[in-house]
Amino acid sequence: GIQVEQSPPDLILQEGANSTLRCNFSDSVNNLQWFHQNPWGQLINLFYIPSGTKQNGRLSATTVATERYSLLYISSSQTTDSGVYFCAVLSYNTDKLIFGTGTRLQVFP
Amino acid sequence: DAGVTQSPTHLIKTRGQHVTLRCSPISGHKSVSWYQQVLGQGPQFIFQYYEKEERGRGNFPDRFSARQFPNYSSELNVNALLLGDSALYLCASSSGYNSPLHFGNGTRLTVT
Numbered sequence: 001g002i003q004v005e006q007s008p009p010d011l012i013l014q015e016g017a018n019s020t021l022r023c024n025f026s027d028s029v030n031n032l033q034w035f036h037q038n039p040w041g042q043l044i045n046l047f048y049i050p051s052g053t054k055q056n057g058r059l060s061a062t063t064v065a066t067e068r069y070s071l072l073y074i075s076s077s078q079t080t081d082s083g084v085y086f087c088a089v090l091s092y093n094t095d096k097l098i099f100g101t102g103t104r105l106q107v108f109p
Numbered sequence: 110d111a112g113v114t115q116s117p118t119h120l121i122k123t124r125g126q127h128v129t130l131r132c133s134p135i136s137g138h139k140s141v142s143w144y145q146q147v148l149g150q151g152p153q154f155i156f157q158y159y160e161k162e163e164r165g166r167g168n169f170p171d172r173f174s175a176r177q178f179p180n181y182s183s184e185l186n187v188n189a190l191l192l193g194d195s196a197l198y199l200c201a202s203s204s205g206y207n208s209p210l211h212f213g214n215g216t217r218l219t220v221t
Contacts, residue, residue, distance in 0.1 A: 030207060031207050033209055033210065035212075040214075041146075041197055041214070041215055041217070042212075042214050042215075043152070043199060043212040043215075044212075045209055045210065045211055045212070048208075048209035050207075086151055086152075088151075088152075088210075090207070096142075096154035096157065096165050096167060097142070097144075097152075097154060097201075097210060098154070099151035099152050099153075100151060101151065102151050
């Protein structure tokens, strides 16, 4: 089955710093989403981005489907950005969303 | 508009018991999926239902079953609970294939 790997596994930032999270996947996909899971377990949909670039405030994402990776950019990080960031993909040959290994982000004041 | 709602929020059960978890999708969404998230790991796919039919099943034992009702709400049932079933159970809804998934807040199940 499709493999989804994220890097880095852990990231510690000071408030105001920028960061880039990466998601690599091993097969062609037709659905890719980025989620933020907050410390209370809520899984919040950030981007639906099977290809191209999208921006939402301080966050932006880019997916290069032909090279099988996606990037999530966080600018001017805030303490509320802390949590685990997951990318998840749906391959052409399956109907289940496969989650990556996650990046745990901690932002300190 | 209400998001995906799940009930109960927390549940404590004893080994061998049975549990039913409930999910109401976003209004207009016909697809419901269930995921299990064990502490420290990403969510794992259990089931997907679309228009009341099972469209996908993950690698879970037959103790896990689900169904979708005419109003598109869904139930996840787990029989003969094991300690290893302790997890956060997440429900997600979408408007259809290749549409973004939206998750509920989950049901945290503890099996003692």
